[in-house]
Amino acid sequence: MPEGPSIVILREEAASFAGRKVLRVEGNARLIDVDRMRNQPVRAVCSWGKHFLIAFPTFALRVHFMLFGSYRIDERKPNANVRLSLGFAKGRELNFYACSLKYIEGPLDETYDWSADVMADAWNPRAARKKLSAQPDALVADALLDQSVFSGVGNIIKNEVLHRIRVHPESTVGALPSRKLGEMIKQAREYSFDFLEWKKAYVLRKHWQVHAKKTCPRDSTPLSYRKHLGRAGRRAFWCATCQTLYE
Incomplete structure (x- = not known):
């Protein structure tokens, strides 16, 4: 299970996606409506402990990697089914595997004790x-x-x-x-x-x-x-x- 420092590394690596618009959404996620993120601008990427957070204008996506989750930036994991893939302009993408996804409604400050x-x-x-x-x-x-x-x-x-x-x-x-x-x-x-x-x-x-x-x-x-x-x-x-x- 990734610990806090590993999520900080992800946050730093994904910082360049802030300000970009999600153009493509795909994956085998079933518990959330992933299409909700299509055409939404990423306001910020941040983290709280083991949670990786992608903030949109009125909601945020929480990614929890559980025991076996992983991610790839601008590449795909070979021979693995992607749980969620977010595509951006110029072929850039965020890919998440074997993780838990949840939407956080409203400002993150109302949910998280930083x-x-x-x-x-x-x-x-x-x-x-x-x-x-x-x-x-x-x-x-x-x-x-x-x-x-x-x-x-x-x-x-x-x-x-x-x-x-x-x-x-x-x-x-x-x-x-x-x-x-x-x-x-x-x-x-x-x-x-x-x-x-x-x-x-x-x-x-x-x-x-x-x-x-x-x-x-x-x-x-x-x-x-x-x-x-x-x-x-x-x-x-x-x-x-x-x-x-x-x-």
């Missing part, structure tokens, strides 16, 4: 702390994946942030010392920007410390692994030696 997006200029760590204080019994592994608190954080970022701050994923939010809670909030954003830099340089996997790894790079301890951890039921990798369990 302060929850860990990569947005409007990100508000104080608001994140307030939201976390309302769920003291939540596991930190679940809290980091809560998109209303940390929009854009996915499973890779979750695992790496908790290793970076030396916190066990089954620690509860309320049991974390105030300093550790602050570190978790800070690193959710900082690691996301590190992720973005590494992904752009095609070296992201080289920087993983625990995600999909077998040994802790700090103390050489074999990493613990669980296929389904917490309410979110996502994969977890952690070091039982250097990541403290707070409960």
